[in-house]
Amino acid sequence: MIAFLFRRFDKTATGFILALALIAVLVPVFNLVVSETSAFHIPNYLVALWGKYLSYALLAVALDLVWGYCGILSLGHGAFFALGGYAMGMYLMRQIGARGVYANPILPDFMVFLNWKELPYTWYFFDHFAYAALMVVLVPSLLALVFGWFAFRSRVTGVYLSIITQSLTYALLLAFFRNDMGFGGNNGLTDFKDIVGASIQSPSTRAALFALTAVFLALGFLVARALVTSRFGQVLAAIRDAESRTRFLGYRVEHYKLLVFVVSAAMAGIAGALYVPQVGIINPSEFAPANSIEAVIWVAVGGRGTLVGAAIGAVLVNFAKTWLTGTSPEFWLYGLGALFILVTLFLPKGIVGALAARFGQRGEGDAA
Amino acid sequence: MMRAILLILGLLSCSLLSPLPVRADDSAALLSRLATDNYGDIESGITALASSGLAGSEIILNALADGRLSYRPSDKALFIKDASGAWMEAATNATPASVPMGLKPVKVNNRVRRALEAALGSMTLMSPDPLKRIAAADAVFKSRDANTLAALDAVISKEADATVKRHFEDARAAVLMLKSDAPEADRVAAANTLGARGDQDSLALLSSVTEANAPANVVASASLAAKGIERRLALLSTAQNAWYGLSLGSVLLLAAIGLAITFGVMGIINMAHGEMVMLGAYTTFVVQEFIRAKAPSLFDWSLPIAIPLAFCVSGLVGLLIERLIIRHLYGRPLETLLATWGVSLVLQQAVRSIFGANNREVGAPSYMTGVWDLGGFQITYGRLWIIVFSLAVFLALLVVMKGTSLGLRMRAVIQNRRMAAAMGIRTPVIDALTFALGSGVAGIAGVALSQIDNVSPNLGQSYIIDSFLVVVFGGVGNLWGTLLGALSLGLANKFLEPLAGAVLGKIVLLAIIILFIQRRPRGLFALKGRAVES
Amino acid sequence: MNPDLTDSILYLDAVSVSFDGFRALNDLSLVVGRGELRAIIGPNGAGKTTMMDVVTGKTRPDNGTVVFDGSTDLTAMDEAAIAALGIGRKFQKPTVFDGQTVEDNLLLALEGPRSAVSSLFGWRSRVAVEQVLDVLAIVRLGDLRAKLAGSLSHGQKQWLEIGMLLAQNPKLLLVDEPVAGMTDAETEETARLLTSIAGDHAVVVVEHDMSFVRTLNCKVTCLHEGSVLAEGSIDLVSANDRVIDVYLGR
Numbered sequence A: 001m002i003a004f005l006f007r008r009f010d011k012t013a014t015g016f017i018l019a020l021a022l023i024a025v026l027v028p029v030f031n032l033v034v035s036e037t038s039a040f041h042i043p044n045y046l047v048a049l050w051g052k053y054l055s056y057a058l059l060a061v062a063l064d065l066v067w068g069y070c071g072i073l074s075l076g077h078g079a080f081f082a083l084g085g086y087a088m089g090m091y092l093m094r095q096i097g098a099r100g101v102y103a104n105p106i107l108p109d110f111m112v113f114l115n116w117k118e119l120p121y122t123w124y125f126f127d128h129f130a131y132a133a134l135m136v137v138l139v140p141s142l143l144a145l146v147f148g149w150f151a152f153r154s155r156v157t158g159v160y161l162s163i164i165t166q167s168l169t170y171a172l173l174l175a176f177f178r179n180d181m182g183f184g185g186n187n188g189l190t191d192f193k194d195i196v197g198a199s200i201q202s203p204s205t206r207a208a209l210f211a212l213t214a215v216f217l218a219l220g221f222l223v224a225r226a227l228v229t230s231r232f233g234q235v236l237a238a239i240r241d242a243e244s245r246t247r248f249l250g251y252r253v254e255h256y257k258l259l260v261f262v263v264s265a266a267m268a269g270i271a272g273a274l275y276v277p278q279v280g281i282i283n284p285s286e287f288a289p290a291n292s293i294e295a296v297i298w299v300a301v302g303g304r305g306t307l308v309g310a311a312i313g314a315v316l317v318n319f320a321k322t323w324l325t326g327t328s329p330e331f332w333l334y335g336l337g338a339l340f341i342l343v344t345l346f347l348p349k350g351i352v353g354a355l356a357a358r359f360g361q362r363g364e365g366d367a368a
Numbered sequence B: 001m002m003r004a005i006l007l008i009l010g011l012l013s014c015s016l017l018s019p020l021p022v023r024a025d026d027s028a029a030l031l032s033r034l035a036t037d038n039y040g041d042i043e044s045g046i047t048a049l050a051s052s053g054l055a056g057s058e059i060i061l062n063a064l065a066d067g068r069l070s071y072r073p074s075d076k077a078l079f080i081k082d083a084s085g086a087w088m089e090a091a092t093n094a095t096p097a098s099v100p101m102g103l104k105p106v107k108v109n110n111r112v113r114r115a116l117e118a119a120l121g122s123m124t125l126m127s128p129d130p131l132k133r134i135a136a137a138d139a140v141f142k143s144r145d146a147n148t149l150a151a152l153d154a155v156i157s158k159e160a161d162a163t164v165k166r167h168f169e170d171a172r173a174a175v176l177m178l179k180s181d182a183p184e185a186d187r188v189a190a191a192n193t194l195g196a197r198g199d200q201d202s203l204a205l206l207s208s209v210t211e212a213n214a215p216a217n218v219v220a221s222a223s224l225a226a227k228g229i230e231r232r233l234a235l236l237s238t239a240q241n242a243w244y245g246l247s248l249g250s251v252l253l254l255a256a257i258g259l260a261i262t263f264g265v266m267g268i269i270n271m272a273h274g275e276m277v278m279l280g281a282y283t284t285f286v287v288q289e290f291i292r293a294k295a296p297s298l299f300d301w302s303l304p305i306a307i308p309l310a311f312c313v314s315g316l317v318g319l320l321i322e323r324l325i326i327r328h329l330y331g332r333p334l335e336t337l338l339a340t341w342g343v344s345l346v347l348q349q350a351v352r353s354i355f356g357a358n359n360r361e362v363g364a365p366s367y368m369t370g371v372w373d374l375g376g377f378q379i380t381y382g383r384l385w386i387i388v389f390s391l392a393v394f395l396a397l398l399v400v401m402k403g404t405s406l407g408l409r410m411r412a413v414i415q416n417r418r419m420a421a422a423m424g425i426r427t428p429v430i431d432a433l434t435f436a437l438g439s440g441v442a443g444i445a446g447v448a449l450s451q452i453d454n455v456s457p458n459l460g461q462s463y464i465i466d467s468f469l470v471v472v473f474g475g476v477g478n479l480w481g482t483l484l485g486a487l488s489l490g491l492a493n494k495f496l497e498p499l500a501g502a503v504l505g506k507i508v509l510l511a512i513i514i515l516f517i518q519r520r521p522r523g524l525f526a527l528k529g530r531a532v533e534s
Numbered sequence C: 001m002n003p004d005l006t007d008s009i010l011y012l013d014a015v016s017v018s019f020d021g022f023r024a025l026n027d028l029s030l031v032v033g034r035g036e037l038r039a040i041i042g043p044n045g046a047g048k049t050t051m052m053d054v055v056t057g058k059t060r061p062d063n064g065t066v067v068f069d070g071s072t073d074l075t076a077m078d079e080a081a082i083a084a085l086g087i088g089r090k091f092q093k094p095t096v097f098d099g100q101t102v103e104d105n106l107l108l109a110l111e112g113p114r115s116a117v118s119s120l121f122g123w124r125s126r127v128a129v130e131q132v133l134d135v136l137a138i139v140r141l142g143d144l145r146a147k148l149a150g151s152l153s154h155g156q157k158q159w160l161e162i163g164m165l166l167a168q169n170p171k172l173l174l175v176d177e178p179v180a181g182m183t184d185a186e187t188e189e190t191a192r193l194l195t196s197i198a199g200d201h202a203v204v205v206v207e208h209d210m211s212f213v214r215t216l217n218c219k220v221t222c223l224h225e226g227s228v229l230a231e232g233s234i235d236l237v238s239a240n241d242r243v244i245d246v247y248l249g250r
Ligand SMILES: Nc1ncnc2c1ncn2[C@@H]1O[C@H](COP(=O)(O)OP(=O)(O)O)[C@@H](O)[C@H]1O
Pocket: B528, B529, B530, C019, C023, C024, C042, C043, C044, C045, C046, C047, C048, C049, C050, C051
């Protein structure tokens, strides 16, 4: 297993993993150990913020896996992210227990507010972390399996697929807005208290969550890399470049697409689950089509078909977003819009792709 | 003045109902029946008063209904408080010499209120104003107070106005329908009358007739009449739904029609299509503001003026987008999608910076307001115009594509670019013009949509997914497919709504379309052939 | 049982295909024996490529039977399943994976398990690479092994596609216009290669180049307007009046 993950390692991949390991250790240390008066101290809010970036980076890696390596431009990956987030949010809600405003030991506040008497069956067992963790992976994967099975079997490709993935997340957006779905409606889930027994607000929990996110990002990266550097990845690239030719060689294209789509959805779900405790809320707006398409631009900026680039792109774009929305909020949308236009026109391979071309390396996308 | 009219009414009513004037001591006794706190007594007092024909009884009952009636327990005299708060003796209508002391209000509970409404209803049955008589009849229809039967019988025979008479008869039928001691034949006739009336209330009433409260053949005719009404109502609601569906379909058609050219015909994924629509709507807003400021008399002309302007504004922006961005991305649909999404963000933010983030008010010209009622089937002029307009735009586009040399060249370039170029057609020019045409049509759609939707920077966002679904559903590259796709999605949406609710209906529809696209990725009217596969 | 059917590797009977009312195949019947080499000629639009589309599952016939290896009905199967049965195809317009190297193209085509799960393991095993080297030697692309397929010339792509067909090692090879874009020497080489494969494999070749067809020295079928116009030895077919009228010219 370990060997499977680490085979065919190159300098970029090693560097990326090392960098992640480094920040997974250093950020918590500079946050918790270094005294607050020191110039090296990293304040709590930055830990949460960077944790958020890293979970976005995992989402970007998931998206790059399907888009960069298999040509599936999913405009609905935000849905998988949000579903993972909701699964985690439901666990966190049930951890609140009787400490809610209405002090109901079983029902979350919004259910008491809606005059519900019993826990809906969708919420059963979510007080167990293991079950919630299972759902984080299972729910997005199942959705991807069912959706992908229909879509790939009937050979919906290209922009058609993009449009229906967008409709998928839009339909879920509408559904989660409804109170009677039982997921908190408009307001979503928030006011979390504990995660596996530790206070969610405490700096040490936040530092731990940060480190965990870095670890999962590294794992996600390794899994994605192992996939794309195997024969499987070779077939994916073949599908991306000439789908019908691949069929005539006897490959069941739909199975390959389905497998990579489901893996990617599970990864996005995990990213969502890491995101929620760090930002402290999950609501239906995570399903907004605009979110999913924003994730696509992270990948495009960093360089699709490079994995590392996707992660870097996610961090860079979100860093810019935080910075710009802080200084001049109206400039952010101009900036984001311009980014979409300029990257597609002038930087089709993204930052990492362009650097690789510059320094004579072949991008990982077409390397074996 | 008001009081004088009421007085005349009261007189009129007593002359109609009771030929004999009530004697003074009788009237005192009648009034004193209300001076109690026993609800049963009050109720019977009200009925007695209403049928007595006593002058001023309507004033007293109205006062009671408004909670302005009080009595003095010592002598059981009734007092009415008028609007200014002054007291007045009920029996004489005179202001008392001194302010009365120790008054208690006459109290009203639900039963009393019902009796009161019935009593007032039966009294206004004789109003000289036909509208009031109809209102009174309808009140009786609702209350179904058996006490009004005598009054109804009296007015029905005298009524000259056919409409009013029909309302009276309906009311009488409603009373008789559930009156267990009424003659069977009358109740059967009542069932038929109600069946002919044919509304929701009649249906409810007819359905409440059961073996428990009526003989078998009354039940039979009631259920027969109820079935008739159900059929009629179902038909009416189907028609109304179809109309709403058609109306929604025409909106979808408007939103999608430009896309049918840029995406359907050219194959360009323009995610900023919704923003072209939005620009059209804002053009309308600017035109209206200008007209309001400079020439208010031209307000009704604001839409016709806005249409060509919106076409130019959106068309020009489209032209720029094509020249600056899209032409570098031909053959790379996914990149086009991303770049045009970027354009949409920029356009939204630009509009937000110029006009603000809030909704802008776009007024409706006089011909867009008003309702046309066709026997329960309502058509609003605004919707009617939008349907007509969308079809007109559709036909105009069809003519341009099929009947002009520009259209011919557009189709030539789309079908075989190299061949068209070899024949001397300047393909880049045609590309740009085609895209500008599609964008301009989207702008025109914006003019119409400004009439039914909020004009805000987000206007376009709400249409983009729907528009794509319409075009894909209808079949790419086929204008007729877009028409049919839009109308069928509109109808499906409106017919799903009552079954599943608005939001759930929309979700169900999305799910259906997703499944449909997966079954037939090329839409309802798929083009076949090798050109499509490549 | 019909001996034509049981002895054949490919059996088409009364196959019709129409596109928007146009009949590309019209009651086409064709039988190819096991190990047979068969040349198919005919004017453009005769339906030669469409016939291969029908066999490989790209196009569904409106009616008719298509049977592989005497027993397998192909009309109900999709492309991948048909390919997995052992039917390989070279396309008229060479289609290779432009973004991958010549070697990887061959590795992708190499006979072996095709399922998604099995593809997670065992990439570039020593055996596989050796097999690929053998094929590279046959199609003379050894020097270009590490080049991207997209950078090859038309003729080289033809060879690469033939190489992929060899690597796939199917029971039936469908070869659509293999020598277009090749030099005369290469054409001869291709003819030699195809004749040498036949015997172990059945080969169906579509070609316009009559001298190439002649060197193949096999049974020839001439298609016209979606059905068989003439069938037999090259001399017989090329002497047929109707063939001369519609195809060869006087
Ligand atoms: N998918 C398709 N759609 C429409 N027409 C097609 C399609 N495939 C083939 N045809 C038509 O069928 C006829 C036969 O084509 P083809 O089999 O390619 O001929 P050949 O290979 O013999 O030159 C041609 O007229 C072609 O235009």
